[in-house]
Amino acid sequence: MCEKKKNLILAFESSCDETSVAIIEDGHKILANVTATQINSHRRFGGVVPEVASRHHIEQITDCIATALAQADVTYEQLDAVAVTYGPGLVGSLLVGLTAAKAVAFAYDLPLIPVNHMAGHIYATRFVSEIKFPALALLVSGGHTELVYLPAPNEFKIIGETRDDAAGEAYDKVGRVMGLAYPAGKEIDQLAKQGQDTFNFPRAMEKEDNYDFSFSGLKSAFINTLHHANQIGEELSKVDLAASFQQSVIDVLTLKTIKALNNFECQQLILAGGVAANSGLRARIEEELKAFPTVELIKAPLKLCGDNAAMIGAAGYVAYQAGEVGDLSLNANPSLEFDWID
Numbered sequence: 001m002c003e004k005k006k007n008l009i010l011a012f013e014s015s016c017d018e019t020s021v022a023i024i025e026d027g028h029k030i031l032a033n034v035t036a037t038q039i040n041s042h043r044r045f046g047g048v049v050p051e052v053a054s055r056h057h058i059e060q061i062t063d064c065i066a067t068a069l070a071q072a073d074v075t076y077e078q079l080d081a082v083a084v085t086y087g088p089g090l091v092g093s094l095l096v097g098l099t100a101a102k103a104v105a106f107a108y109d110l111p112l113i114p115v116n117h118m119a120g121h122i123y124a125t126r127f128v129s130e131i132k133f134p135a136l137a138l139l140v141s142g143g144h145t146e147l148v149y150l151p152a153p154n155e156f157k158i159i160g161e162t163r164d165d166a167a168g169e170a171y172d173k174v175g176r177v178m179g180l181a182y183p184a185g186k187e188i189d190q191l192a193k194q195g196q197d198t199f200n201f202p203r204a205m206e207k208e209d210n211y212d213f214s215f216s217g218l219k220s221a222f223i224n225t226l227h228h229a230n231q232i233g234e235e236l237s238k239v240d241l242a243a244s245f246q247q248s249v250i251d252v253l254t255l256k257t258i259k260a261l262n263n264f265e266c267q268q269l270i271l272a273g274g275v276a277a278n279s280g281l282r283a284r285i286e287e288e289l290k291a292f293p294t295v296e297l298i299k300a301p302l303k304l305c306g307d308n309a310a311m312i313g314a315a316g317y318v319a320y321q322a323g324e325v326g327d328l329s330l331n332a333n334p335s336l337e338f339d340w341i342d
């Protein structure tokens, strides 16, 4: 006889350019995690075009739901709740996932759990380990770069964030001037492994007494270096450019993270978001954490670093336990943010 499945959450993620539907059991077991990516469609524009993204979400979402239910061998009637990303993200994209989630919640009389996309990225690590509090999260994605303090389950307090570009955005912008396909993070990471930090690009805000970041100066320095070389007909080493850029990003991310670990008591450091897939960043943080033997490092699994609905289901489970339930008036909030620490 097959075991009864418990606490089944149907989760939706559609904040940017991935349409994803997952079914999560007990908050940490993935029964299905189906993602339709639109990257090939946006590549020709060198970035995500919001109107194109919404249209693709509409085209994909019902198929993703059907595939997820089939893969998990679950019917709508067996579900316990519906979780959905309601921000931050592109409003037209968010609304597609939100509307689908509301439709299922209404039709099957299920609780609707609103999930912050960034909480989702943090809870992607729930699939490798339980989260022990207090914890610190370094969240690095295409849209956000922030250090978040987690005093208790479902509580998120920003202690620092980027003042301009997100780390992933900087990767994608310098990738574009290097002639790489969007999104360029993974390819720059590969190139960086073969090169050396010969350009010594700036490390922004290193000496400032805060946990904030800035990547626009680095991006400009990189672009100016490349343009100047082009003007004088000089060919620069692609691998050294990539290694130099990446080293600068890793240095500042690591420096501020270590500073936070020195000032906030934490049991764990969580590394999450699309840029957390970066091999150089993962290795460097691991190395630096040796100086903090009481802090456990939890890295989001590589296949769950990018946007996906499984992470939304994991975060939704915790939000639901904390009593966070929305109703059918729930709206998308494109600029949703965690609160700052007091």
Ligand code: KG4
Pocket (backbone or CB within 6 Å): 016, 140, 141, 142, 143, 144, 167, 168, 169, 171, 172, 183, 184, 185, 186, 187, 189, 273, 274, 275, 276, 277, 278, 279, 305, 306, 307
């Ligand atoms: O979290 P995510 O999937 O989407 C957002 O919520 O933004 O992050 C996507 C970002 C892109 O900017 C992409 O270039 C970057 O993650 N990325 C990487 C790597 N893999 C993906 N950046 C650096 N190194 C990587 N290996």
Ligand code: ZN
Pocket (backbone or CB within 6 Å): 117, 121, 141, 142, 273, 274, 306, 307
């Ligand atoms: Zn994301």
